[in-house]
Structures are given as structure tokens and as C-alpha cells.
Amino acid sequence: MQTTFPRLLLDHAAQRPGDAAMREKEYGIWQAISWADLAVMVAHLACGLHQAGLRQHNHMVVIGANRPRLYATMLAVQALGAVPIALYQDAAAQECVFPINNADVAFAFAEDQEQVDKLLEIRDQCPQMSRLYFDDPRGLRNYDEPGLQSLDDLIAEGKNFVAQNPGFFKAAVDAVKPDDVASLFFTSGTTGNPKGVVHTHDTLLNRARAGAEFDKLTNKEDVLAYLPPAWIGQNIFSYAQWLSCGYVVNCPEDAATVSIDLKEIGPTYYFAPPRVFEGLLTSVMIRMEDAGALKRKMFHYFMSVAKRVGPTLMDGKTVGLADRVLYALGNFMVYGPLRNNLGFSRVRVAYTAGEAIGPDLFSFYRSIGVNLKQLYGSTETAVFVCLQPDHEARADTVGVPCKGVEIKVADNGEILVKSPGLLKGYFKNPEATAEVLTADGWYHTSDAGFLDAHGHLKIIDRVKDVGRIKGGANDGAMFAPKYVENKLKFFQHIKEVVAYGDGREKVCVMINIDFDAVGNWAERRNLPYAGYTDLAQKPEVYQLIKECVEQVNADLSVDTLLAGSQVSRFLVLHKELDADDGELTRTNKVRRGFIAEKYDVLIDALYGGKTSQYIETQVKFEDGRTGSVSATLRIDDTKTFVPVKAAA
Amino acid sequence: MATKQIGDIILDVKNISLGFGGVKALTDISFDVREHEVRAIIGPNGAGKSSMLNCINGVYRPQEGAITFKGKTFSHMDSYQVASLGIGRTFQNLALFKGMSVIDNIMTGRNLKIKSNLFMQALRIGPAQREEELHREFVEHIIDFLEIQAHRKTPVGQLPYGLQKRVDLGRALAMEPQLLLLDEPMAGMNVEEKQDMSRFVLDVNEEFGTTIVLIEHDMGVVMDISDRVVVLDYGKKIGDGTPEEVRNNEEVISAYLGTGH
Numbered sequence: 016m017q018t019t020f021p022r023l024l025l026d027h028a029a030q031r032p033g034d035a036a037m038r039e040k041e042y043g044i045w046q047a048i049s050w051a052d053l054a055v056m057v058a059h060l061a062c063g064l065h066q067a068g069l070r071q072h073n074h075m076v077v078i079g080a081n082r083p084r085l086y087a088t089m090l091a092v093q094a095l096g097a098v099p100i101a102l103y104q105d106a107a108a109q110e111c112v113f114p115i116n117n118a119d120v121a122f123a124f125a126e127d128q129e130q131v132d133k134l135l136e137i138r139d140q141c142p143q144m145s146r147l148y149f150d151d152p153r154g155l156r157n158y159d160e161p162g163l164q165s166l167d168d169l170i171a172e173g174k175n176f177v178a179q180n181p182g183f184f185k186a187a188v189d190a191v192k193p194d195d196v197a198s199l200f201f202t203s204g205t206t207g208n209p210k211g212v213v214h215t216h217d218t219l220l221n222r223a224r225a226g227a228e229f230d231k232l233t234n235k236e237d238v239l240a241y242l243p244p245a246w247i248g249q250n251i252f253s254y255a256q257w258l259s260c261g262y263v264v265n266c267p268e269d270a271a272t273v274s275i276d277l278k279e280i281g282p283t284y285y286f287a288p289p290r291v292f293e294g295l296l297t298s299v300m301i302r303m304e305d306a307g308a309l310k311r312k313m314f315h316y317f318m319s320v321a322k323r324v325g326p327t328l329m330d331g332k333t334v335g336l337a338d339r340v341l342y343a344l345g346n347f348m349v350y351g352p353l354r355n356n357l358g359f360s361r362v363r364v365a366y367t368a369g370e371a372i373g374p375d376l377f378s379f380y381r382s383i384g385v386n387l388k389q390l391y392g393s394t395e396t397a398v399f400v401c402l403q404p405d406h407e408a409r410a411d412t413v414g415v416p417c418k419g420v421e422i423k424v425a426d427n428g429e430i431l432v433k434s435p436g437l438l439k440g441y442f443k444n445p446e447a448t449a450e451v452l453t454a455d456g457w458y459h460t461s462d463a464g465f466l467d468a469h470g471h472l473k474i475i476d477r478v479k480d481v482g483r484i485k486g487g488a489n490d491g492a493m494f495a496p497k498y499v500e501n502k503l504k505f506f507q508h509i510k511e512v513v514a515y516g517d518g519r520e521k522v523c524v525m526i527n528i529d530f531d532a533v534g535n536w537a538e539r540r541n542l543p544y545a546g547y548t549d550l551a552q553k554p555e556v557y558q559l560i561k562e563c564v565e566q567v568n569a570d571l572s573v574d575t576l577l578a579g580s581q582v583s584r585f586l587v588l589h590k591e592l593d594a595d596d597g598e599l600t601r602t603n604k605v606r607r608g609f610i611a612e613k614y615d616v617l618i619d620a621l622y623g624g625k626t627s628q629y630i631e632t633q634v635k636f637e638d639g640r641t642g643s644v645s646a647t648l649r650i651d652d653t654k655t656f657v658p659v660k661a662a663a
Numbered sequence: 664m665a666t667k668q669i670g671d672i673i674l675d676v677k678n679i680s681l682g683f684g685g686v687k688a689l690t691d692i693s694f695d696v697r698e699h700e701v702r703a704i705i706g707p708n709g710a711g712k713s714s715m716l717n718c719i720n721g722v723y724r725p726q727e728g729a730i731t732f733k734g735k736t737f738s739h740m741d742s743y744q745v746a747s748l749g750i751g752r753t754f755q756n757l758a759l760f761k762g763m764s765v766i767d768n769i770m771t772g773r774n775l776k777i778k779s780n781l782f783m784q785a786l787r788i789g790p791a792q793r794e795e796e797l798h799r800e801f802v803e804h805i806i807d808f809l810e811i812q813a814h815r816k817t818p819v820g821q822l823p824y825g826l827q828k829r830v831d832l833g834r835a836l837a838m839e840p841q842l843l844l845l846d847e848p849m850a851g852m853n854v855e856e857k858q859d860m861s862r863f864v865l866d867v868n869e870e871f872g873t874t875i876v877l878i879e880h881d882m883g884v885v886m887d888i889s890d891r892v893v894v895l896d897y898g899k900k901i902g903d904g905t906p907e908e909v910r911n912n913e914e915v916i917s918a919y920l921g922t923g924h
Binding site: 271275 | 803804806807808810813815855858862866869870
């Protein structure tokens with residue numbers, strides 16, 4: 016049954032008016048909004064926006080953190096047949112110019128003063144942006160910019176309009192068709208301008224339902240909305256599936272309170288990128304190191320039991336009686352309290368995606384009884400392509416194709432997808448659309464991978480990044496940079512890695528240490544350091560990182576495909592790679608080409624055989640000021656291993 | 664941007680002199696503070712800035728002069744009287760209860776507003792309980808205002824210095840002061856913390872209309888956020904006016920930069 020977002024809202028409001036639709040923590044208390052109240056708010060907002068001139072097929076930008084009124088605004092826009100575009104709330108002002116002009120946006124919703132200031136800053140460049148609404152009036156009292164208005168005023172105007180035109184809202188909602196455009200998602204793109212991915216009500220809701228059926232989601236779920244609303248995953252988990260299943264979405268009080276709010280809510284359905292799971296694990300491990308000897312011993316003992324028994328239990332297999340008893344005891348004494356502390360007590364289904372997850376990290380969560388699984392998808396596929404079934408979760412695959420999805424591997428190793436959730440195209444960009452969406456209906460993911468013997472999809476790298484070693488001992492060997500980077504990133508002391516090797520005779524990497532983990536490691540060894548740059552260049556830290564690299568080399572040497580991708584030389588960078596400096600995308604993926612250009616002296620030094628190199632780098636602070644960091648970086652050689660031709 | 668409405672004189676300090684034995688801390692100081700304005704007191708170390716604040720909120724008794732607050736004239740102020748008149752203050756060296764949570768610390772600022780007695784509070788008798796809830800709600804608004812939600816239940820002693828300063832401000836705000844005295848609110852802070860604090864001070868001034876008298880060393884901050892500035896040197900007033908006027912005042916320049924002999 017095809018439907019639309021606003022129609023789903025009205026259905027819930029009619030069928031279960033008093034049930035909570037959303038909760039928001041304010042003034043220390045979780046405040047619920049019922050479906051009925053939400054529907055009324057959306058009606059008022061929609062009428063207010065209509066009166067202000069928002070029409071069918073117009074676009075409206077929303078920018079801010081997860082707040083009920085942000086989602087209500089999106090629903091109101093969709094109720095008018097118009098299209099909401101969520102932008103990343105941490106994007107710099109200049110990054111907002113392209114989407115706003117590309118989609119010819121005249122209406123905008125901004126959460127607070129920070130976002131209003133951002134949009135006002137670029138107003139000269141976006142002259143068509145005439146209406147600007149804000150949710151939180153704090154600090155905006157003295158602004159008298161034309162077209163700037165509070166959301167409260169808009170709602171009040173809408174209320175008057177409803178009184179005069181009682182039938183308008185319902186008629187507007189009925190006029191919206193499932194095949195109408197529902198949202199544009201601007202993808203952060205590693206090169207060039209971002210592209211607006213066009214999705215209809217049906218593409219998003221179809222995938223939302225497919226995912227919900229796969230995991231048997233009900234209206235009893237609790238979800239914490241803490242990832243940026245501009246990201247399609249957030250849209251699926253806290254918007255499309257929210258309306259489709261009718262569960263409760265909880266908005267945290269503040270970005271800084273997310274971990275406290277997570278504990279209080281205890282979500283049943285949870286998504287986080289691998290780095291969040293990694294951060295949680297690191298914090299647990301650091302706190303355990305500081306715990307008393309008895310607690311520490313107990314923790315390590317039961318974690319070893321969990322490591323042995325937990326994943327097997329999670330896969331639905333049986334284990335011996337003695338192990339079962341031990342695990343139950345561990346569950347009572349360690350795993351239960353630990354899950355509670357992490358806010359995972361009630362988690363029934365947890366997903367991670369976006370990046371490869373380390374095998375140790377993955378099995379840690381599964382071993383303590385968190386049903387963590389992986390999924391595969393992208394903005395263009397409305398997320399759900401592959402999902403791991405409950406008892407078949409593994410660290411190195413991303414699951415089986417879910418309902419409605421067809422998968423094919425092209426000759427060059429690229430994965431092609433056919434699904435009811437595919438994008439309708441890139442906005443005003445037919446060339447880019449033609450590149451990814453061929454006439455026969457296949458979407459080209461640009462990921463290289465294959466389906467394994469069990470029908471699970473395994474991803475190696477981006478197709479365009481898979482390269483060849485040229486010259487030297489491994490001439491012609493396959494080089495998959497992300498595969499190498501991920502293997503290194505699985506070590507807790509390494510935060511970010513950039514690997515080079517395509518068209519070169521050997522593989523060299525630049526590494527970012529994890530400041531928390533390495534800082535803690537250094538303190539335990541009474542190793543003094545003055546800051547990030549100083550710590551990164553300590554010989555002891557180089558030794559630590561070198562051991563990680565050599566272990567990865569040993570692992571790679573038994574890989575039939577990628578034995579030639581072993582790392583020959585490395586250096587530790589003097590500053591953290593940062594999206595504000597353009598080195599990472601907004602979704603925190605390394606921009607390899609950009610980094611190679613920016614740090615070309617380092618690349619030359621790595622391949623030129625130097626043992627150290629001086630570098631000075633401009634950095635941009637959050638408030639827009641710039642400064643510079645300089646250091647002399649050491650470059651180390653590492654041991655590589657003779658490839659072992661193991662049977663595949 | 665629209666400008667805020669600066670009202671009538673709310674605090675008038677006339678010919679105040681204060682001495683400790685032979686040491687003259689303040690000599691014949693007069694200045695006024697208007698409603699809704701941000702008034703800064705600046706001066707080199709030992710100029711008498713803190714002494715001036717201490718006279719206003721009743722910690723010191725000046726030997727001469729008078730202070731008029733909201734039309735009532737006093738030859739000296741008493742601390743408890745000052746608080747009930749609606750004058751709040753923060754301290755240069757933080758006087759928080761380190762072992763108590765952020766909420767409890769700010770709650771102490773509500774003390775004067777609580778009407779139920781100790782007995783009723785201890786037994787949580789109906790009206791006392793309801794009253795506590797109301798005050799707690801007020802405290803939550805302050806926590807939201809100062810953006811310290813993540814630290815609600817953290818003992819204050821565990822917070823970094825910049826946040827402790829914010830809690831100190833929160834406690835002063837809890838008594839809903841009409842006049843807020845800030846003793847070096849940005850001392851010891853880094854640039855980012857100073858920017859945050861400046862924003863909070865301006866927000867307090869704009870959102871609640873609170874009149875603010877502040878002592879500050881950072882000239883950039885003073886010139887940016889104050890409406891008028893008083894300059895003290897060796898216990899004497901050597902300048903008074905808008906930041907622009909004070910900046911161009913010869914005496915002020917020589918007090919700060921020294922004079923050629």
C-alpha cells in the first residue's frame with residue numbers, strides 16, 4: 016500500500032491520538048508530544064507556510080539539531096506538496112550556498128541563533144531566500160532582518176488561517192501523491208559540488224517498510240534521534256520508519272548530553288556509525304583501567320568468557336552447560352551492568368554502517384549481548400540494500416539483499432543494485448544521473464565487492480580507488496587503499512589513516528593517532544607530552560604504531576588478493592585530519608586526493624626515502640579564524656612479509 | 664539592530680571614601696548606574712575596584728558617602744539587606760560549594776525566595792514540596808540558559824574552571840537580581856571561554872533586562888560589551904564615560920601605560 020508522509024501522520028493521529036509520537040528532554044524532564052498534538056502543530060505550520068507563499072514543488076531548507084519542531088516543519092512542507100531539504104547543522108555558511116541556490120530555495124527553517132547567523136551571512140549570495148523562520152528565539156530579540164520570523168508567530172498565523180479555511184489542510188494532504196518528490200538529500204561528495212539526491216514518498220517509505228519487516232519493528236520501539244537530520248540514515252530511522260511504524264522518537268537535550276540521554280531512554284532500535292561504537296568501547300576500557308584490582312580482574316575474566324561464548328550464543332547456537340552457567344553469571348555481574356551503563360539494556364536491534372567495523376569491536380558488542388548487525392546502502396538507495404539477519408552477523412560482510420532488492424556484480428567488480436528505493440535522479444544534473452543510473456534500471460554503487468558462498472555481500476573498496484602497484488617487487492598487485500586503512504584503523508590507538516600506492520612501487524601511509532587512547536597509554540608509561548603534535552612525534556608512539564602496521568602486514572601477507580598492499584613506510588601526522596580543513600568529508604571519510612595535494616611534501620618524503628620532513632599547515636578553527644601548526648615529522652620503514660599463498 | 668532601552672538611574676554612588684587604617688582604598692568616588700546598562704569598572708591592580716563592589720554589596724562599610732539604590736539612600740549597606748533588595752554578585756575567586764552538584768549550588772541562590780520553613784522542608788510537607796518544585800523549575804531554566812545541561816548532577820569541584828564560573832553566574836541569577844555585580848567574570852579564561860562568557864553576560868542583560876556592573880581586566884571585552892566605563896586608579900576616579908571617551912582620556916592612558924618623567 017503506497018502512501019505519503021503527511022498521510023501517515025494523519026493516520027496515527029486518527030488511530031492513536033493520545034500516544035506519544037516524540038519526546039524531547041527540556042528543563043531536565045522528558046516531555047512527550049502526542050500524535051494528535053503533532054498533527055495539529057503540523058497543520059498550523061503548513062497553513063502558515065502556505066499563507067507565506069510556499070507552494071507545491073517549492074523547496075524549503077531546514078537546518079538544525081534533532082528537535083520535534085524541525086521534524087514538524089518537514090512534515091508541514093511535505094503536506095503542501097513542497098520539498099524539505101535538510102542541511103548539515105555543522106556545515107560552514109559557504110557550504111550552504113550551493114544547495115540553496117541549486118534548489119532555488121526561498122524558505123528556510125533555522126533552529127537557533129547560530130543557524131540564523133549562518134544563513135544571514137550568505138543572504139547576499141542567495142537573494143531569493145526571502146523567508147527565514149527560527150525555533151529558539153534566544154539571542155535573536157534584536158534582529159530586525161526582513162523576512163526573519165519566529166516559528167511561534169508562523170504557527171499563530173497558521174492557526175488563524177485554519178480557522179478561516181478549515182478544509183484546506185486535509186485537501187492539501189490528499190493532493191500529495193506517493194510518487195511526488197518527498198526530499199532532496201545533498202551528498203557531501205569527495206570532489207566537486209554536492210549532488211541533490213531526489214527521493215519520492217514512495218522510495219523512502221518502501222525502504223523504511225522493508226527494513227521494518229526484516230527486523231519486525233513495531234510501534235513499541237524507542238529511538239534516540241542524535242545524528243544529523245541531513246543524513247539519509249537519520250531520515251530513515253527517525254522519520255520514514257518513525258511514521259511508517261509509529262514508534263517514539265526521542266530528541267536529546269543537547270549534543271553534549273547524548274550519552275546521558277541514551278542511558279535514560281534505553282532505545283530498543285539503535286543505529287550508530289562504527290566510530291561511535293569504538294568511542295564507547297574506548298571509554299569503557301579507559302574507565303576499567305582506573306577501576307580497583309578486584310573489579311578489573313572480574314571484568315577481564317568475564318570478558319574472556321564472553322569472547323569465547325557470547326558470539327556463539329548470539330548466533331543462536333548452543334554451547335556446553337558449564338559455559339552457559341558461566342555466561343549467565345557474567346551476564347548478572349558484568350555484561351548486564353555494562354549494557355545498562357552504555358544505554359543498551361533494551362536494545363533489540365542495533366545497526367552500524369558507513370564504514371567497515373573492526374572484528375574485535377564488532378564481536379565485543381555481540382559478546383555482551385547487544386544484537387549489533389551491519390547493513391549496506393547509501394543515500395541513492397534510501398539506505399536498505401543488504402541487512403544481516405539476526406543470527407548471521409559477521410564483521411566482514413554486510414548481509415543479504417533485503418526485500419525487493421536485486422544485486423549483480425559487474426565485470427569490473429562493481430556492485431549493481433535494483434530496488435524500489437532507488438533515487439529518481441540527481442537534482443538538475445542529468446549527466447551525473449546517467450552515470451549511476453543506467454537505462455536498464457541498475458544503480459551503479461561504485462563499490463567493489465562480491466557475494467560470498469552464503470549469499471552475503473562483501474565490500475572491498477570503492478571501484479575507482481582500487482588500484483595497482485607499479486614497479487618494484489609487487490608489480491601489478493592489487494591495491495585497495497580503504498581496505499588497508501580500515502585494517503589499521505581497527506587498532507584503538509589509530510584514529511585515521513590515509514594510504515597511497517596506486518601507480519607506485521610500494522604502499523605508504525599517513526596516520527592520525529587517537530589522542531585519547533594514545534594520551535592515556537602515554538600517561539600510564541609516565542611519558543610526558545605537551546600536546547597533540549608533541550605526542551604524535553614521540554619515538555615510543557612511533558614504536559607503538561609501527562607494531563600495529565607490521566601486524567597488518569602479517570595479516571595481509573596471507574590474503575590472496577591483497578598481499579601486495581603491505582605497508583612499507585609510514586609517518587604520524589602532526590594534526591588531526593578535520594572536516595573544517597577539508598581533509599575529511601562531513602561524514603568523516605578521508606579525502607585522499609585532497610590530502611595528497613595539501614601534504615605533497617610529505618608524499619614526496621615518503622616515496623623519496625627521507626627519514627624526516629618539516630611541514631607547516633594552516634588550520635581553521637570553529638569560529639572561522641585560522642592558525643598554523645608546524646612540526647618536523649619522522650618517517651619510519653616497516654617490515655613486510657613474503658606473501659603466503661593460502662588456499663582461498 | 665534595535666538598541667535596548669536604557670532607563671533611569673538605579674544605583675547612585677556618592678562621594679564614597681573607604682580606608683583601612685592609614686591606607687586609603689577609595690577616595691571620594693561618585694558614579695551612577697542606569698537601569699538595563701552594562702557598566703564596567705576598570706583600573707590597574709590595587710585601584711580599588713573590588714573594594715568598590717564590596718561597598719555596594721555591604722561587605723565593607725565606607726567611612727564617608729552614601730549609596731542610593733532604587734530611590735533609597737544608605738550610608739552603608741548590609742549584606743542580607745542587599746540581597747533582598749535584588750543585588751546579586753559573583754566572586755573573583757569562586758565561592759561555590761565544591762562537593763555539591765550544579766543543581767544544588769544554583770538552588771542555594773533561591774534561598775531568599777523560599778518561604779516554607781526548615782521543618783516543613785525537612786519533612787517534605789505538601790506546600791514545601793510544591794514550592795521546591797517551582798524553584799527547581801526556575802533552576803532548570805537557568806541551566807538551560809547557561810547551557811550546562813550535561814553537568815546538572817556533577818559535583819562542582821569536578822568541573823573545569825570556565826564551567827565553575829558559569830555555575831557561579833547561575834547561582835547569582837537564581838536570586839533574580841535587578842542589579843548584578845560581576846567581579847572579574849573572565850579572569851583566568853582562554854579566548855573561547857571569554858567569548859562564551861561575554862555572550863552570556865550580554866544575553867542576561869538583554870533577555871532579562873538585568874543591570875550589570877562588572878570589573879574586568881581584559882580591555883577588549885570591556886570595550887566590546889559595556890555601555891559606560893568608570894576608571895579607578897589609586898582609589899580615585901580618573902575617568903567616566905562611554906568606551907570611546909575612556910579610550911581617548913589622557914589620564915586613563917597614562918595610568919595604564921605610565922608617564923614619562
